[in-house]
Amino acid sequence: MQNSSITLRLHSLQLLFSSTWKYGILALAILLLLGALTILAYQMCQLQKHSRTGRKKKYNSGDGVKMRAENGLWEKKMPPLLLGSSQQSDTDVEMVELGAELDAPHPCLSCSITEDPISDLSPLPSSQGSLKFSLLYCREQRELLVSGLEVQGLPNHRHTEVAVWLRLLQRVPSHIPGLQCVVQEWQSRAVKNCGRTTFGEHFVCSLQDAEMERSTLKMEVQHFDKYSRNAALGEVRVALSQLKASQSLVLCAELQKTTKDIVGEVLLSLKCLPISQKMEVGLLKAKTTPPHRAAEKSVYARIDVSCRRHRQKHQKSRPQAHTSLIIFNETFLFPMPQTAAWDCSVLISLYEVGPEPRHLIxxxxxGRNMARDAAGHWDLMAKSIQQPVAQWHPLLI
Known part of the structure; x- marks a missing residue:
């Protein structure tokens, strides 16, 4: 009797919940279980992806090529007009005369150089094109004329255009080895790449006789792309110190690997904030060669931070007057996860603005994977937690 009464009571309790409620609760439990299984599978996929990325980075770090120090320059004896390095040799050599008339045939010169410590990481294969051009310096008018630009032997790719970027560089006496300033620069029009690409343009620059001794003409051939950055194909450098006045020279030289030139230096401070997972970049000072009309020009800096090859939103400084010593004294905060601290890099770009469009100085x-000085600054920042570390770095172009 007691068992039967207990059974009746349980049966009465079960009658409080209808079948609809029972099936609803069961369906809700199944949905929660499926959601938990989905979250677990997603977390396992993320963990597997991070482990693969870590293995790839570990493998690449063992075989990667580190950039060399950027504060030194190598010198090499070259033909007096065509230079293959970023600094002209001080040894006096005899000038090779290639011709006196523009229409006279001249053989191409082959300039072999040693790898420059401030050149790009990607080497330029041999026999990847040549550049033909003519030079004329008129002493009466004190003008340098560059004309007859023609590119030959480039790899033929469909729907590609090439352009030539010309810079007139001058050596500047300074404690910085190899410091130069950009006197003037031009860019040719983009022409479709073919076997012999002729531009048909000429460029004129005012140049004094005394400035010829320390001037170098740099001509860089680039793949032109209006939607992204241009890809450099090679360069040719010409020393103007032994260029004869009022004599036309037709030169033809093979493209060499592109190199960077030191045009100034910038003082940066870095501070690591691991608690807030941020990095403080301090832009303190910059030393450059001001233009002739400095009052009409101003300079601002753009700071880009990349972590794990993902570029964060850039920040800009306030514009300052372009003088030989530019004082910014500004700090910028960027988020930097602690696990990705060694995969980050900081890029400082100085731009000059005025009546004309902006110009990169x-x-x-x-960064840790940069040159020796840049990597040393980065290591000091990592060791000096919550303490700013300042250091000068060369400005390259």
């Missing part, structure tokens, strides 16, 4: 990079 130079760039400086800091």
């Amino acid at each position: 130079g760039q400086a990079s800091v």
Whole structure:
């Protein structure tokens, strides 16, 4: 009797919940279980992806090529007009005369150089094209004329255009080895790449006789792309110190690997904030060669931070007057996860603005995988937690 009464009571309790409620609760439990299984599978996939990325980075770090120090220059004896390095040799050599008339045939010169410590990481294969051009310096008018630009032997790719970027560089006496300033620069029009690409343009620059001794003409051939950055194919450098006045020279030289030139230096401070997972970049000072009309020009800096090859939103400084010593004294905060601290890099770009569109003065990079000085600054920042570390870095262009 007691068992039967207990059974009746249980049966009465079960009658409080209808079948609809029972099936609803069961369906809700199944949905929660499926959601938990989905979250677990997603977390396992993320963990597997991070482990693969870590293995790839570990493998690449063992075989990667580190950039060399950017504060030194190598010198090499070259033909007096065509230079293959970023600094002209001080040894006096005899000039090779290639011709006196523009229409006279002249053989191409082959300039072999040693790898420059401030050149790009990607080497330029041999026999990847040549550049033909003519030079004329008129002493009466004190003008340098560059004309007859023609590119030959480039790899033929469909729907590609090439352009030539010309810079007139001058050596500047300074404690910085190899410091130069950009006197003037031009860019040719983009022409479709073919076997012999002729531009049909000429460029004129005012140049004094005394400035010829320390001037170098740099001509860089680039793949032109209006939607992204241009890819450099090679360069040719010409020393103007032994260029005869009022004599036309037709030169033809093979493209060499592109190199960077030191045009100034910038003082940066870095501070690591691991608690807030941020990094403080301090832009303190910059030393450059001001233009002739400095009052009409101003300079601002753009700071780009990349972590794990993902570029964060850039920040800009306030514009300052372009003088030989530019004082910014500004700090910028960027988020930096602690696990990705060694995969980050900082790029400082100085731009000159005025009546004309903005003009790039130079760039400086800091990071562990950069050159020796930049990597040393980065290591000091990692060791000096919550303490700013300042250091000068060269501006390259």
